Amino acid sequence: MNIGLLNKLTVEDVNVKGKRVFIRVDFNVPIDENLMINDDRRIRSSLPTINYCMDEGAKVILASHLGRPKGKPDQRYSLAPVAKRLQRLLNKEVLFVPECVGPEVQKAGEKMRAGDVMVLENMRFDPGEEANDEGFAKALAGLADVYLNDALGAAHRNHASVVGIPKFIPAAAGFLLKKEVEYLRGTVSDPVRPFVAILGGAKVSGKIGVLENFQDKVDKVIVGGGMAFTFIKAMGFEVGDSLVETDMLGLAERIRDNLKKYGVKFYLPVDCVIAQSIEPGAETKIVTTQEIPKGWRALDIGPASCRLFAEAIQNAKTVIWNGPMGVFEIDAFSRGTFAIARAVADAYALTVVGGGDTDLAVHRAGVSDSISFISTGGGASLQLLEGKELPGISALSDKK
Ligand code: AMP
Numbered sequence: 001m002n003i004g005l006l007n008k009l010t011v012e013d014v015n016v017k018g019k020r021v022f023i024r025v026d027f028n029v030p031i032d033e034n035l036m037i038n039d040d041r042r043i044r045s046s047l048p049t050i051n052y053c054m055d056e057g058a059k060v061i062l063a064s065h066l067g068r069p070k071g072k073p074d075q076r077y078s079l080a081p082v083a084k085r086l087q088r089l090l091n092k093e094v095l096f097v098p099e100c101v102g103p104e105v106q107k108a109g110e111k112m113r114a115g116d117v118m119v120l121e122n123m124r125f126d127p128g129e130e131a132n133d134e135g136f137a138k139a140l141a142g143l144a145d146v147y148l149n150d151a152l153g154a155a156h157r158n159h160a161s162v163v164g165i166p167k168f169i170p171a172a173a174g175f176l177l178k179k180e181v182e183y184l185r186g187t188v189s190d191p192v193r194p195f196v197a198i199l200g201g202a203k204v205s206g207k208i209g210v211l212e213n214f215q216d217k218v219d220k221v222i223v224g225g226g227m228a229f230t231f232i233k234a235m236g237f238e239v240g241d242s243l244v245e246t247d248m249l250g251l252a253e254r255i256r257d258n259l260k261k262y263g264v265k266f267y268l269p270v271d272c273v274i275a276q277s278i279e280p281g282a283e284t285k286i287v288t289t290q291e292i293p294k295g296w297r298a299l300d301i302g303p304a305s306c307r308l309f310a311e312a313i314q315n316a317k318t319v320i321w322n323g324p325m326g327v328f329e330i331d332a333f334s335r336g337t338f339a340i341a342r343a344v345a346d347a348y349a350l351t352v353v354g355g356g357d358t359d360l361a362v363h364r365a366g367v368s369d370s371i372s373f374i375s376t377g378g379g380a381s382l383q384l385l386e387g388k389e390l391p392g393i394s395a396l397s398d399k400k
Pocket of ligand 1: 200225
């Protein structure tokens with residue numbers, strides 16, 4: 001089954017045996033000021049495609065972006081530490097070349113043997129990447145016979161290593177991209193019911209597309225996080241200094257009405273944890289969402305909401321979750337998010353978690369092993385949930 005990618009080639013449709021294979025990966029990992037990698041899950045997620053190509057005797061060329069170096073070399077964003085970590089994960093020598101294109105890459109490419117792995121420098125060190133410069137894309141394509149995209153995190157970008165290279169050589173999805181699209185698009189297009197969507201995070205504006213795309217497919221929508229307070233305010237309640245997008249009030253009402261028309265049950269927090277400032281150690285109180293005093297803001301859902309939401313999740317067969325229930329980065333406001341993480345993990349359901357923050361939350365809650373699929377995609381995973389076409393997927397070669 002390949003619902004998500006429809007007629008696009010995937011890695012198993014192309015012959016990589018003995019070929020020079022250029023893999024666009026997402027090695028955009030968090031690196032601290034001492035150039036230590038704090039979390040290597042994105043590197044690990046690409047291993048199935050890399051290992052498969054190595055086993056097929058391909059010469060593997062890996063390319064990624066890291067951070068926002070703005071088109072020029074900046075050692076804080078070098079992929080050198082990533083290449084080192086990959087070497088440890090593969091237990092095999094990995095060659096790192098400190099440029100994206102040029103004579104050194106050319107020479108290293110010519111010397112590669114079957115099963116060798118080479119990591120190029122951060123694609124965004126070259127202004128040609130973000131400008132989707134044809135010459136830059138052509139030079140990258142010249143290094144390889146086949147292109148694989150395994151980077152959902154970059155698939156919404158019109159960048160040279162995402163949409164440019166496929167103009168010149170056959171292009172297919174890697175195992176990770178295939179899986180991401182199958183889960184994020186396939187789950188929504190044909191959900192096993194009851195289907196529950198949980199949305200949170202800071203703003204309604206960031207999640208409108210998802211709400212609209214889900215309205216005729218979902219049985220229950222649970223909204224928590226900062227975005228809930230725009231909905232609550234739109235219902236006529238005072239929410240103190242909680243996050244409210246005033247320009248979204250009308251739309252919030254319309255979304256609720258539409259969901260009602262489709263018979264979707266809509267859940268908002270009934271209580272919340274409030275404080276006067278978003279700081280560790282700030283005084284906190286638990287109040288109902290209708291009693292938030294002036295000068296106080298809601299920063300997490302309260303215990304009654306956790307129970308209400310957990311009950312709503314309990315009988316689900318499909319759950320999609322995007323966005324935390326509160327400012328979970330601070331301990332005092334993290335309980336709601338962690339409670340929902342546990343409820344999602346405990347559901348006898350296909351559970352899909354997307355978005356950078358939510359991914360982090362399920363790991364911090366210690367339940368990541370009990371989630372069916374955690375997307376590495378960030379902003380791009382949200383676009384898939386919105387039902388949008390991603391340029392990086394459209395650019396892949398069609399099946400004959
Ligand atoms: P998003 O990128 O829209 O998913 O938003 C994630 C961010 O929303 C996280 O960094 C949270 O700290 C923040 N957030 C969640 N709940 C609230 C809230 N009640 N008030 C302010 N920020 C929040």
